[in-house]
Amino acid sequence: MTASSIWHPFTQHGLGEPIPLVTGAKGAVLTTADGREVIDGISSWWVTTHGHGHPRIVQAIAEQAQRLDQIIFAGWTHEPAEEVARGLREIMPPSLTRVFFSDSGSTSVEVALKMALGYWLNRDSTRHRIVVMEHSYHGDTIGAMSVGARGAFNRAYEPLLFDVATIPFPSAGNEQAPLDALEAACRQGAAALIVEPLILGAGGMLIYSAWVLAEMARICAQYDVLFIADEVMTAWGRTGTLLACEQAGVVPDILCLSKGLTGGSVPLAVTMASEAIWDAHFSRDRSRTFFHSSSYTANPIACAAAAANLAIWREEPVLERVARLAEEQRRRIDLLASVPGVHNARSLGTIAACEIGDGEGAYLSDLGPRLLAYFRERDLLLRPLGNTVYVMPPYCIEQAQLERVYSAIDQAAAVFGGQNEV
Numbered sequence: 330m331t332a333s334s335i336w337h338p339f340t341q342h343g344l345g346e347p348i349p350l351v352t353g354a355k356g357a358v359l360t361t362a363d364g365r366e367v368i369d370g371i372s373s374w375w376v377t378t379h380g381h382g383h384p385r386i387v388q389a390i391a392e393q394a395q396r397l398d399q400i401i402f403a404g405w406t407h408e409p410a411e412e413v414a415r416g417l418r419e420i421m422p423p424s425l426t427r428v429f430f431s432d433s434g435s436t437s438v439e440v441a442l443k444m445a446l447g448y449w450l451n452r453d454s455t456r457h458r459i460v461v462m463e464h465s466y467h468g469d470t471i472g473a474m475s476v477g478a479r480g481a482f483n484r485a486y487e488p489l490l491f492d493v494a495t496i497p498f499p500s501a502g503n504e505q506a507p508l509d510a511l512e513a514a515c516r517q518g519a520a521a522l523i524v525e526p527l528i529l530g531a532g533g534m535l536i537y538s539a540w541v542l543a544e545m546a547r548i549c550a551q552y553d554v555l556f557i558a559d560e561v562m563t564a565w566g567r568t569g570t571l572l573a574c575e576q577a578g579v580v581p582d583i584l585c586l587s588k589g590l591t592g593g594s595v596p597l598a599v600t601m602a603s604e605a606i607w608d609a610h611f612s613r614d615r616s617r618t619f620f621h622s623s624s625y626t627a628n629p630i631a632c633a634a635a636a637a638n639l640a641i642w643r644e645e646p647v648l649e650r651v652a653r654l655a656e657e658q659r660r661r662i663d664l665l666a667s668v669p670g671v672h673n674a675r676s677l678g679t680i681a682a683c684e685i686g687d688g689e690g691a692y693l694s695d696l697g698p699r700l701l702a703y704f705r706e707r708d709l710l711l712r713p714l715g716n717t718v719y720v721m722p723p724y725c726i727e728q729a730q731l732e733r734v735y736s737a738i739d740q741a742a743a744v745f746g747g748q749n750e751v
């Protein structure tokens with residue numbers, strides 16, 4: 330391979346790990362320049378829902394590229410964006426009446442935080458404190474990092490990150506302390522709570538109970554604190570339902586969506602907001618404008634892909650596929666639970682995870698890169714979070730492909746399971 334000048338994300342180039350050249354993808358399989366067929370066990374970083382190259386999405390992108398490639402979105406609109414907004418209104422909670430476009434999960438979070446602060450300022454309140462959950466991840470821009478877990482990932486930027494109120498993670502049996510901490514922060518007049526509903530992704534696939542989420546939403550409502558659901562990873566069927574919030578019967582004031590919004594084909598995000606958030610900005614006074622945009626806001630090609638995704642959700646049995654995969658994931662991870670070296674085997678919807686070696690997940694565990702290499706040698710795209718191995722495949726993955734994924738994890742547990750290197 331020739332030397333490349335590319336600086337890859339979340340990659341320590343000094344470790345010299347090989348960087349395969351990918352030339353194609355279809356369904357749950359990636360093809361590489363050296364002719365390998367790799368199973369995509371993590372949906373290409375949690376984005377691919379239906380599978381790579383869904384024909385309807387591919388066609389929508391091609392047609393839209395010919396018709397209208399890009400148009401400024403401040404003061405202009407176009408049919409693909411209108412179609413996405415209408416489609417979202419049909420399937421998302423009815424109280425989320427407004428749709429604001431951006432380009433990534435991180436920006437959808439920035440937008441959510443800015444909407445929350447604008448809401449309070451425009452109501453002549455000084456509320457600005459954001460409440461967050463321990464181990465959360467909301468993206469890598471400065472604001473998104475501020476509301477996410479602090480650690481090795483953002484130590485250098487710490488001086489730039491704003492203060493938040495952090496509540497403990499509500500692990501099973503330890504739910505009361507987080508709820509009390511939330512109530513205390515709310516009582517002191519927080520502006521908003523931002524959470525990943527039911528499962529913290531980058532924090533290590535940590536699952537908590539739906540009743541805790543419901544209780545958190547109730548406390549927020551009681552103290553008028555805005556409830557922001559970051560469903561960037563959890564939406565679009567990942568946890569078994571269209572939104573994870575559904576399982577707790579809660580409806581957020583602000584909802585962040587990205588990753589599966591286009592089926593995982595091209596970047597796009599939306600932040601949906603309640604009428605109250607919109608009303609706080611709606612005025613003849615230009616100073617109350619929501620001051621946020623990016624050059625490619627609601628890019629028509631990306632919106633066409635999202636519209637095709639919404640049509641797939643309307644017309645194909647997506648939730649049935651999700652239910653089948655969820656069942657398979659549960660069955661297979663339950664089998665792994667009894668394998669020596671495997672700890673905390675767990676699943677939620679289409680996501681399954683466990684720790685290998687050490688019972689505690691640790692992102693900088695030496696096992697991480699070794700497990701990554703082990704799976705790569707077996708033509709599997711799995712990217713453990715430290716010693717936390719998780720499987721989050723596209724919904725179209727076949728039995729035989731899942732079988733390969735799980736037998737490799739089983740073997741990895743035998744090879745690495747006795748080692749406690751953290």
Ligand SMILES: *Cc1c(COP(=O)(O)O)cnc(C)c1O
Pocket residue numbers: 432433434435436438466467468469525530531559560561562563587588
């Ligand atoms: C991935 C993710 C983000 C960030 O999305 P990007 O598109 O990578 O910026 C935010 N929140 C959650 C919960 C995520 O999983």
